[in-house]
Amino acid sequence: MIHFDNVTKVYTTQKRPALDSVSIDVDKGEFVFLVGPSGSGKSTFLRLVLKEEKPSKGRVHVAGKDLARLSNWKVPHLRRRIGCVFQDFRLLPNKNVFENVAFALEVIGKPRRFIRKVVPEVVELVGLEGKADRMPEELSGGEQQRVAIARAFVNRPQILLADEPTGNIDPATSIGIMKVLDRINRTGTTVVMATHDAAIVDSMRKRVIELEEGVVVRDQTRGVYGQAY
Numbered sequence: 001m002i003h004f005d006n007v008t009k010v011y012t013t014q015k016r017p018a019l020d021s022v023s024i025d026v027d028k029g030e031f032v033f034l035v036g037p038s039g040s041g042k043s044t045f046l047r048l049v050l051k052e053e054k055p056s057k058g059r060v061h062v063a064g065k066d067l068a069r070l071s072n073w074k075v076p077h078l079r080r081r082i083g084c085v086f087q088d089f090r091l092l093p094n095k096n097v098f099e100n101v102a103f104a105l106e107v108i109g110k111p112r113r114f115i116r117k118v119v120p121e122v123v124e125l126v127g128l129e130g131k132a133d134r135m136p137e138e139l140s141g142g143e144q145q146r147v148a149i150a151r152a153f154v155n156r157p158q159i160l161l162a163d164e165p166t167g168n169i170d171p172a173t174s175i176g177i178m179k180v181l182d183r184i185n186r187t188g189t190t191v192v193m194a195t196h197d198a199a200i201v202d203s204m205r206k207r208v209i210e211l212e213e214g215v216v217v218r219d220q221t222r223g224v225y226g227q228a229y
């Protein structure tokens with residue numbers, strides 16, 4: 001599903017590569033934690049998957065496509081297959097829960113009838129049934145992140161990328177967020193989550209890929225977080 005073949009990324013303003021000869025295969029349906037200290041290249045990895053950045057060397061394949069050969073006009077189509085969740089939720093503050101999730105479908109031209117059917121299903125999947133008409137400011141951080149996950153998943157993407165999704169959430173609430181991501185993964189969606197959250201990684205026992213200064217230093221099935229950073 002995601003295939004990095006000897007990928008190096010050097011930002012023009014930096015000497016040291018952000019990613020250095022990285023080769024990784026993530027299969028359909030896998031759940032992968034990307035760990036490593038700040039600046040080790042986790043976000044760069046995610047940006048390359050989205051074709052927000054291009055590799056300086058090597059090849060990136062996503063969902064069977066060689067991104068170097070994907071013309072710019074096809075990039076939005078690629079991104080529709082990839083849901084994204086961030087540390088800071090990024091909800092639209094003037095739209096309620098239903099509208100925030102529906103918006104993701106409206107912008108890709110889905111019919112209203114379809115939207116009215118699938119949005120409540122996904123709102124329920126993330127555990128927010130009964131809260132569809134709340135505004136973001138009326139929700140806790142954990143609930144806001146559930147909305148963000150619903151929005152990322154409502155189009156049933158093949159891949160879900162999560163960059164520190166529990167970074168702004170207390171440990172007890174984070175467990176609930178991970179249950180939602182696990183539920184999504186069980187539908188067959190490939191999940192890649194960059195995180196510093198050792199407790200979460202240790203509790204889930206999923207594949208762990210560790211980066212250090214842009215190099216993969218560990219790739220372990222059913223791994224733990226590793227050393228304290």
Ligand SMILES: Nc1ncnc2c1ncn2[C@@H]1O[C@H](COP(=O)(O)OP(=O)(O)OP(=O)(O)O)[C@@H](O)[C@H]1O
Nearest residue numbers: 011013014018036037038039040041042043044045
């Ligand atoms: N747009 C950019 N331009 C120049 N350098 C960048 C850019 N983005 C990241 N870098 C550099 O690339 C390296 C890897 O950064 P990256 O953001 O991928 O790390 P990270 O592991 O996601 O860090 P964090 O955990 O703090 O989010 C760092 O040295 C960073 O300063």
